Amino acid sequence: MIRSFWAVFCLLFAVLVSVVPAGGLVIENADLSQAEVNLLFAMREYTLTYNGYADRLPGWVTGPFANEEVNLHVNSPDGVLVIGITFHDRKVVQFDAKSRSNPIATVTTDSSTVESVMHSDQPFDAFRAAMRNGTVTIEGNNLVGKLRVGMILFGLWVLDVLGL
Template sequence: MTSSLRAAVAFLAVLALVTAGGGLVVDNADLTPEEVNLLFAMREYTLTYNEYADRLPGWVTGPFENERVDLHVESPDGVLVIGITFKDGKIVQFDAKGCPDPIVTVTTDPETVEEVMVSDRPFDAFRAAMQNGTVTIKGETFIGTLRLGLVRFGFWVMDLIGL
């Protein structure tokens, strides 16, 4: 694919994401076709997530409701870094090259991203991926580490009482 064609595809992807996403913004969109495909899939999932975000436990969404998180998707081709900005618990922006000063970094593989997005119970799929080690989360700041500890404590309590 030529660089001008790649730029045109990226521009159309950004236009589609911003228009169809109801204000969802994607920055720094100089992407490969695979990255564009992943962002389109994430956009669709984001619309569903944002619709149901208010139903998620506050101890999960609250610590990150107005923060930036980096998602590192590792594959044999390298690492795709996607910055995700939350506002009032909902996803409002993607940055295809990561966020400045993310509070946490989530690392996983493309298969796990897909599993969470297609699951009928994405919260449980994400939690299972954390338990089996296919998702790792690292606090990037002191506050991020503290907030991540609160979330992990909540998961521990859920495990303890059998939820």
């Protein structure tokens, strides 16, 4: 009896440790398809890569959302997966499958674009290309959000004009 209790306890602990590091992953919508769950976990793992490079990205890209919340809407054949992202000091500190109640901006894209950015050797360039072709859009949700999104769009436009 005690042996099986410890086996169950160790198994539960291992699952929690493997799923909950760095702020945890909260899934509010239990109706997610397997493809959405897979994408969600892949994106969550990618945040570790993003956080590792966040300090190297231009300040005008990461700065406007340095200490803000953003909602990401990922369109797929299964519907729209809404992901709430919280940034602190230009890094992702919380990433959940539930929307934020007062996000400064909403980013909309599709699952194939998310995957292409995550698997790119140059994710910033892949993101810029997606912005250019309209598969990623960013909308400010309040005046400050609109101003900050405008700053990002202006910076991307300058890069395009300069051919960088």
